[in-house]
Amino acid sequence: MADVAVVGSGLAGFTAYQTLRRGLEPGEIVVFGTDADPAAAWRVRAAAIRQHAMRSESDGHCRASTFPGLAFQGMLRRRSVRPLLESVLDRYHPTVDEFLAHVERRRERSGWDESIVPRRVERVQAVDDGFEIDGNLFRHVLLAPGHPGLNVPDELRDDARAVHSYEPHEYQPTVTVVGAGLAAATEWLNALAAGAEVVSVRRREPERRPLNVPREYFSRRGLAAFHRLPARERIERLRAVAAPSYPAGREWDEPLERAGGEGRFRVESSLNGSAQVICATGFLRSWRHDPLLARLVADHDLATAGDWIVLDPDSTVPGLSDATRTLALAGAPGQWAFPAADTLAGARYAGHRFLRRIQACRTR
Amino acid sequence: MSYTLRGRIESRLAALLPVLLGCCVLAIALRQWWPVELCVLMAAVGLVLDVQLWDRLLPYQSAWVILPLGLVELGLVLAIVYGAGLHAPLGPALLLFAVGWLVSFLLAQAGYPLLRLSYAEDGGELGRAGAVAAAGVLLVLVGSAATWYVRLPPVVHLAAGVHQGPIVIHRREVLQGSPGAVVKGGIVVAHDDVHIRNVTVLGGQNGIDVENVDGTVLDGVTVQDAKLDGIHVRSADIVIKNCTIDMLGNKIGQGIDISFNMDMGMSMVEGCTIVGGMQGITTHSSMTDIMDNRVSRTTGQAISVAEMSMGMAMDNEVRDALGVGLNCDDQSMCMFEHNTVIGTRPDIASGDPSRGGVAVQASFYSEASLWRNRLVANPVSTDAITSSLFRWTRDPGW
Numbered sequence: 025m026a027d028v029a030v031v032g033s034g035l036a037g038f039t040a041y042q043t044l045r046r047g048l049e050p051g052e053i054v055v056f057g058t059d060a061d062p063a064a065a066w067r068v069r070a071a072a073i074r075q076h077a078m079r080s081e082s083d084g085h086c087r088a089s090t091f092p093g094l095a096f097q098g099m100l101r102r103r104s105v106r107p108l109l110e111s112v113l114d115r116y117h118p119t120v121d122e123f124l125a126h127v128e129r130r131r132e133r134s135g136w137d138e139s140i141v142p143r144r145v146e147r148v149q150a151v152d153d154g155f156e157i158d159g160n161l162f163r164h165v166l167l168a169p170g171h172p173g174l175n176v177p178d179e180l181r182d183d184a185r186a187v188h189s190y191e192p193h194e195y196q197p198t199v200t201v202v203g204a205g206l207a208a209a210t211e212w213l214n215a216l217a218a219g220a221e222v223v224s225v226r227r228r229e230p231e232r233r234p235l236n237v238p239r240e241y242f243s244r245r246g247l248a249a250f251h252r253l254p255a256r257e258r259i260e261r262l263r264a265v266a267a268p269s270y271p272a273g274r275e276w277d278e279p280l281e282r283a284g285g286e287g288r289f290r291v292e293s294s295l296n297g298s299a300q301v302i303c304a305t306g307f308l309r310s311w312r313h314d315p316l317l318a319r320l321v322a323d324h325d326l327a328t329a330g331d332w333i334v335l336d337p338d339s340t341v342p343g344l345s346d347a348t349r350t351l352a353l354a355g356a357p358g359q360w361a362f363p364a365a366d367t368l369a370g371a372r373y374a375g376h377r378f379l380r381r382i383q384a385c386r387t388r
Numbered sequence: 389m390s391y392t393l394r395g396r397i398e399s400r401l402a403a404l405l406p407v408l409l410g411c412c413v414l415a416i417a418l419r420q421w422w423p424v425e426l427c428v429l430m431a432a433v434g435l436v437l438d439v440q441l442w443d444r445l446l447p448y449q450s451a452w453v454i455l456p457l458g459l460v461e462l463g464l465v466l467a468i469v470y471g472a473g474l475h476a477p478l479g480p481a482l483l484l485f486a487v488g489w490l491v492s493f494l495l496a497q498a499g500y501p502l503l504r505l506s507y508a509e510d511g512g513e514l515g516r517a518g519a520v521a522a523a524g525v526l527l528v529l530v531g532s533a534a535t536w537y538v539r540l541p542p543v544v545h546l547a548a549g550v551h552q553g554p555i556v557i558h559r560r561e562v563l564q565g566s567p568g569a570v571v572k573g574g575i576v577v578a579h580d581d582v583h584i585r586n587v588t589v590l591g592g593q594n595g596i597d598v599e600n601v602d603g604t605v606l607d608g609v610t611v612q613d614a615k616l617d618g619i620h621v622r623s624a625d626i627v628i629k630n631c632t633i634d635m636l637g638n639k640i641g642q643g644i645d646i647s648f649n650m651d652m653g654m655s656m657v658e659g660c661t662i663v664g665g666m667q668g669i670t671t672h673s674s675m676t677d678i679m680d681n682r683v684s685r686t687t688g689q690a691i692s693v694a695e696m697s698m699g700m701a702m703d704n705e706v707r708d709a710l711g712v713g714l715n716c717d718d719q720s721m722c723m724f725e726h727n728t729v730i731g732t733r734p735d736i737a738s739g740d741p742s743r744g745g746v747a748v749q750a751s752f753y754s755e756a757s758l759w760r761n762r763l764v765a766n767p768v769s770t771d772a773i774t775s776s777l778f779r780w781t782r783d784p785g786w
Contacts, residue, residue, distance in 0.1 A: 376505050376506040
């Protein structure tokens, strides 16, 4: 019987699984999920916003180690050093198709489908020396439940004009885009390219940065100080790094300036009478919105801070992880340990530390 | 990559370890210390910059940044190498640095992430492997230092007063003269790696005779009244610094004669004062740099690079030479740069028209490159004879 379980078969669970495979065979890992395709949910969202290239760079992949990255594989596939040179300059962004092909390859080679158990997990219960999941006992469990749902502002929930950016949609002649992150910026350009007149509604000016979180938070250099912050400051820091942003660059600015000059793009502070309202407002962000996590917190009286479950720096749940068992969070709910937890690098971070805990477990 | 300070240091030390071992192997193969010295210097410069600059200036380091950082480090290493006179040859030194740089880059981008899955997240820290690498580097350094110390030649102190020669040195040693130490009858160097410092030599066939040995260094020696040459070098590589040679009255001897060591690498004569003799400094079939010397009152040529030699004479001062000041002779290739030649006198008694008081002469199929020499009060400034030529360039094109 496997004693390691991953709950969640999305990209976060999949990326963590790739790391686990460095120490475990497919038969030693159970992955609970609703879809065997790890990119199923992500693929729909990327298609909805017509995303062609990844925001992440060469190391935005699902492998256990950052090398070989997608740029290296791109170099081999295209027989050109250009991807590698772009990567050295931090300018390489794999296409969505390249990324999805990578996921498919890793899925085939890693034995993922052997580990998948198609089931939605409703409850994880701590028991002696492990965790019970729907009647099965596991010593080490990684929860990667993904985002709990799309975030639609209350005032638009019943508005017939409203559609979330991550839901399939076309563009009306007049479009209001709510939000200021990467999805919003992508939608501005999509709607303009479709010939629409676009209004951007946002509460604050978006930050311009290459990744969704400042780079130092991807390594111990920034994380060590982050982990030392008292809870209140850490909450503020997480809210700050989660502020809307999209990369700098002419490919974003020039179409907007051109459309602004033509009177087809403007910024407003509130909704107007557009025929269509696109909510580029991301995802719900709190353990409270996820039934599995909400039950976990309630059942075990876990410490929380604002919208986050309090985690140790290695992404494990304090009180439920010790020398004999591990409960860890990966993906969006793991931000208390790693601010960029909802990225592939974040899932890798949780996976590395989870594997380390398993290997150090004295019962293995 | 956002390195922590510890990550930077561990990554650097681990990358240095194979290079350092390579340097040790190279040092053994060449029987020279400069590869190890260069590696230690590379490590020291890198670590100091890591701690003092790079960690503070670079919270995030893109992969391309290693290029300008490498150039800065290379510049500092070379400045120290040549400022401190470590005598590392430029080409191999650059190659060694390039290899170290490449190893470091490949390890950071590919090697370390494969060896340690969380390398990037850990800010370049290598965990136990980092400590092992640091210990390895320390071990190699301590081992090198111990080897260096054990191999130090014994120092023989020569007391003040006159010691009857000739002294023949048959082992590696440093012969250190006390003030007033004089050897009468000459010194013969008959073993590799002999250093002679601050000794005055009186008389002898040759004042100091160095033949068929490696690694001789003469520093601060004074030679007077030698019957033939002041310092006579055959088939030996040598560094001569800060010497004083009095050859007045000696019509056939040379102040310094370095010959037939073309296959033994570069030799050097630097900071010497030579008075009299037929030739002040002469080389035959040799690659010798002649720098910053003062030569006067010679009766043949003051400085002569001859017989298929390749060499540079730079920043020398030649005064009152009879016949010829600087000479590039017999199929030699010479670079004469920033020398001063004053008051060369015509050798009328010789009846040789080519010795009419020439400041710089090229003769018999030789090629001399000249750059910014100061030629004052010489009857003939430059003279190329018997199929020889001058080129006015700073780049001799060797």
